[in-house]
Amino acid sequence: MLLKNELEILREIRHPKIMKVYDLMEDKENYYVISELINGGPVMNRLKNQGYPFSEHQSFIIIKQVMQALQYLHSKNIAHRDLKLENLLFVSPETKNLKIKLIDYGFATKFSREMGMTLILGSPLYMAPELVKRMSGYDDKVDVWALGCITYLLMSGQTPFQSHTISKIHRNTLAKSVSFHGAYWNMVSNECKDFILKCLERDHTKRQTVQSLLETHPWVKMYETNPELKKIISAPEAANLEK
Ligand SMILES: Nc1ncnc2c1ncn2[C@@H]1O[C@H](COP(=O)(O)OP(=O)(O)O)[C@@H](O)[C@H]1O
Numbered sequence: 535m536l537l538k539n540e541l542e543i544l545r546e547i548r549h550p551k552i553m554k555v556y557d558l559m560e561d562k563e564n565y566y567v568i569s570e571l572i573n574g575g576p577v578m579n580r581l582k583n584q585g586y587p588f589s590e591h592q593s594f595i596i597i598k599q600v601m602q603a604l605q606y607l608h609s610k611n612i613a614h615r616d617l618k619l620e621n622l623l624f625v626s627p628e629t630k631n632l633k634i635k636l637i638d639y640g641f642a643t644k645f646s647r648e649m650g651m652t653l654i655l656g657s658p659l660y661m662a663p664e665l666v667k668r669m670s671g672y673d674d675k676v677d678v679w680a681l682g683c684i685t686y687l688l689m690s691g692q693t694p695f696q697s698h699t700i701s702k703i704h705r706n707t708l709a710k711s712v713s714f715h716g717a718y719w720n721m722v723s724n725e726c727k728d729f730i731l732k733c734l735e736r737d738h739t740k741r742q743t744v745q746s747l748l749e750t751h752p753w754v755k756m757y758e759t760n761p762e763l764k765k766i767i768s769a770p771e772a773a774n775l776e777k
Pocket residue numbers: 553569570571572573575576620621623637638639640
């Protein structure tokens with residue numbers, strides 16, 4: 535049933551930061567998705583293989599693209615519900631090229647703003663408190679929570695509520711304060727830390743939308759308005775942000 539849903543969503547969406555689908559076919563046994571080949575592997579693999587986290591600037595470039603993809607999905611009342619670094623693919627294996635696309639619509643669904651969603655799913659490390667609490671009527675803010683988790687992960691190599699068992703991860707998600715201790719965080723701007731904290735607002739009714747973060751958050755503004763920072767994102771890297 536979920537797979538059928540995935541195909542219907544894939545049929546509808548078209549965006550530069552989302553895997554392009556050319557054709558969908560089915561026979562008695564299988565569904566077939568003919569999609570573009572996204573060649574650079576999952577962002578998670580590069581994070582693990584390189585042995586150190588991404589810089590704030592690299593992370594911003596990746597996160598800005600994820601926000602563009604999410605803004606598009608949310609404008610169509612589609613929630614992704616499985617945002618994680620395994621589902622972000624680099625377009626190219628070249629390490630300087632930070633262009634990414636969002637894949638895996640297995641958990642994605644259309645929802646109504648009045649009714650919200652009820653089915654509880656997701657990956658424990660990225661699951662918002664309202665999912666852990668099994669609240670019905672949740673909305674696309676679950677993707678904003680996951681956005682905070684992956685931003686934290688890119689720059690530290692760890693998710694904010696990591697633990698050894700699922701029940702401890704759930705407990706951390708509901709109550710543990712987000713820690714910015716450790717060597718990597720010393721180099722990260724306060725604007726970036728605030729962005730993570732805004733995404734990780736436990737009350738989903740107070741959590742900002744992707745659109746509002748894109749339009750108003752100081753971390754986003756910092757790169758768009760500060761000429762020194764614009765220079766730090768060198769020309770080829772800045773091109774990653776373009777469509
Ligand atoms: N368009 C694509 N181009 C290249 N690799 C892909 C593509 N789509 C998926 N993959 C690879 O297949 C893996 C699983 O795909 P995904 O859609 O995430 O399914 P699952 O539901 O099994 O996680 C991805 O992590 C990625 O490595």
